[in-house]
Amino acid sequence: MKNNTKKAIIALSGGMDSCVSTAIAKLEYDELYAFHANYGQRTLKRELQAFNDIADYFDIKEKLIVNFTHLTQIGGSSLTDKNIEVSKADFSNKRSLSRLGGIPSSYVPFRNANILSACVSWAEVVNAEAIFIGAVHEDSSGYPDCRPEFYKAFEKVIDIGTKPSTKIKIITPVIYLSKDEIVKKGIELDAPLHLTWSCYKNEDVACGVCDSCALRLRAFQKAGIEDPIEYKEKPDYLLQE
Amino acid sequence: MKNNTKKAIIALSGGMDSCVSTAIAKLEYDELYAFHANYGQRTLKRELQAFNDIADYFDIKEKLIVNFTHLTQIGGSSLTDKNIEVSKADFSNKRSLSRLGGIPSSYVPFRNANILSACVSWAEVVNAEAIFIGAVHEDSSGYPDCRPEFYKAFEKVIDIGTKPSTKIKIITPVIYLSKDEIVKKGIELDAPLHLTWSCYKNEDVACGVCDSCALRLRAFQKAGIEDPIEYKEKPDYLLQE
Numbered sequence: 001m002k003n004n005t006k007k008a009i010i011a012l013s014g015g016m017d018s019c020v021s022t023a024i025a026k027l028e029y030d031e032l033y034a035f036h037a038n039y040g041q042r043t044l045k046r047e048l049q050a051f052n053d054i055a056d057y058f059d060i061k062e063k064l065i066v067n068f069t070h071l072t073q074i075g076g077s078s079l080t081d082k083n084i085e086v087s088k089a090d091f092s093n094k095r096s097l098s099r100l101g102g103i104p105s106s107y108v109p110f111r112n113a114n115i116l117s118a119c120v121s122w123a124e125v126v127n128a129e130a131i132f133i134g135a136v137h138e139d140s141s142g143y144p145d146c147r148p149e150f151y152k153a154f155e156k157v158i159d160i161g162t163k164p165s166t167k168i169k170i171i172t173p174v175i176y177l178s179k180d181e182i183v184k185k186g187i188e189l190d191a192p193l194h195l196t197w198s199c200y201k202n203e204d205v206a207c208g209v210c211d212s213c214a215l216r217l218r219a220f221q222k223a224g225i226e227d228p229i230e231y232k233e234k235p236d237y238l239l240q241e
Numbered sequence: 242m243k244n245n246t247k248k249a250i251i252a253l254s255g256g257m258d259s260c261v262s263t264a265i266a267k268l269e270y271d272e273l274y275a276f277h278a279n280y281g282q283r284t285l286k287r288e289l290q291a292f293n294d295i296a297d298y299f300d301i302k303e304k305l306i307v308n309f310t311h312l313t314q315i316g317g318s319s320l321t322d323k324n325i326e327v328s329k330a331d332f333s334n335k336r337s338l339s340r341l342g343g344i345p346s347s348y349v350p351f352r353n354a355n356i357l358s359a360c361v362s363w364a365e366v367v368n369a370e371a372i373f374i375g376a377v378h379e380d381s382s383g384y385p386d387c388r389p390e391f392y393k394a395f396e397k398v399i400d401i402g403t404k405p406s407t408k409i410k411i412i413t414p415v416i417y418l419s420k421d422e423i424v425k426k427g428i429e430l431d432a433p434l435h436l437t438w439s440c441y442k443n444e445d446v447a448c449g450v451c452d453s454c455a456l457r458l459r460a461f462q463k464a465g466i467e468d469p470i471e472y473k474e475k476p477d478y479l480l481q482e
Contacts, residue, residue: 067310113358121351147402
């Protein structure tokens with residue numbers, strides 16, 4: 001191994017945003033290390049399959065799959081607690097997606113900090129100089145741990161909380177992109193969007209109506225590109241627009 | 242449950258520092274939630290026993306035990322990687338404890354951020370307003386994730402990365418105390434120091450010579466109090482002083 005091998009960790013959920021982020025990371029880094037978290041989400045198995053498929057596509061150096069069972073035990077999200085319903089998207093409402101006190105019910109409390117912390121531990125040991133994460137700061141997502149300020153503050157924690165010789169950047173390459181720009185960027189970089197999984201609800205055929213499917217379908221529609229995956233149903237507004 | 246029930250999470254490893262921190266938390270909070278992480282440390286079983294004993298002693302409201310298997314897989318520390326030796330303390334050296342590039346070989350990369358992130362997820366769901374962690378900023382420890390600045394920076398990440406209604410403080414009640422002051426504080430508050438476990442190496446009888454045993458033994462000696470637990474051997478300097 002050369003000493004100047006540039007290494008990066010990629011937090012790869014198996015969705016579109018992290019898939020396109022991987023394609024971007026690949027442009028600049030020699031070796032990618034892919035991190036995936038199972039946290040008891042409803043579509044855990046399907047997301048893991050997407051993770052593996054995408055990691056293989058990009059010829060990832062090493063994979064690390066982590067079971068965050070505590071996030072399942074803790075609950076508090078429609079993704080991890082079966083008693084909280086996965087809501088259907090409603091773009092007719094100005095505040096668009098379903099919220100629980102202003103935050104979508106799919107928000108998994110502080111999930112991204114749990115993911116980043118594990119990625120930093122790994123990065124410090126394998127000497128990776130960057131962590132890529134596909135967070136998107138779109139009004140419509142509304143997750144507090146997807147905001148640019150969050151990653152800036154976390155970088156400071158890394159700087160203080162690791163060895164003096166450790167220097168790790170957090171790179172959020174799609175954070176300011178809209179979902180349709182992410183689709184276009186993916187097409188441009190030959191990212192395997194057909195291997196990604198976005199649905200919050202189903203594992204066989206994407207439901208088409210949960211917040212995540214709805215955002216994805218709308219993004220492909222706006223980008224003027226056909227979504228390569230299959231859907232159980234497509235929401236009315238897609239046909240109207 | 243009253244609405245004004247004051248709840249706190251305590252990160253309880255089973256060592257002296259977290260035990261005394263629990264006793265301090267108990268003074269101000271009505272309900273304590275105890276968090277414990279197995280991260281593949283050599284003395285995992287013994288620490289878990291100490292955690293359970295201390296939690297029972299303090300009549301903890303809820304316990305959450307988490308398996309951070311990724312920290313074992315990642316390694317990079319003498320506590321989690323059997324190929325890295327647990328070093329013996331050498332107080333004759335000015336820089337006192339055994340270091341790996343200035344940082345003790347027992348440093349588990351970014352461990353405390355992993356622990357805090359999980360505690361924040363839990364705190365957000367159970368509405369706890371504080372997280373207690375028994376970090377000690379003694380020159381002799383040398384862990385970057387035990388510094389006061391680290392916790393200050395992490396508090397900012399919590400503030401940004403959780404729901405707007407969530408307010409969680411990090412409280413490090415023993416961070417500026419020396420180890421002998423922690424012993425004295427524990428005695429003052431009736432903390433069950435006899436139930437704690439500090440040894441990095443053994444699970445039956447504490448070795449007495451690893452960094453952690455050495456710091457503990459020296460602390461009791463300085464405090465002029467007999468350590469209630471048994472040791473396999475005691476280092477020479479203890480007899481000399």
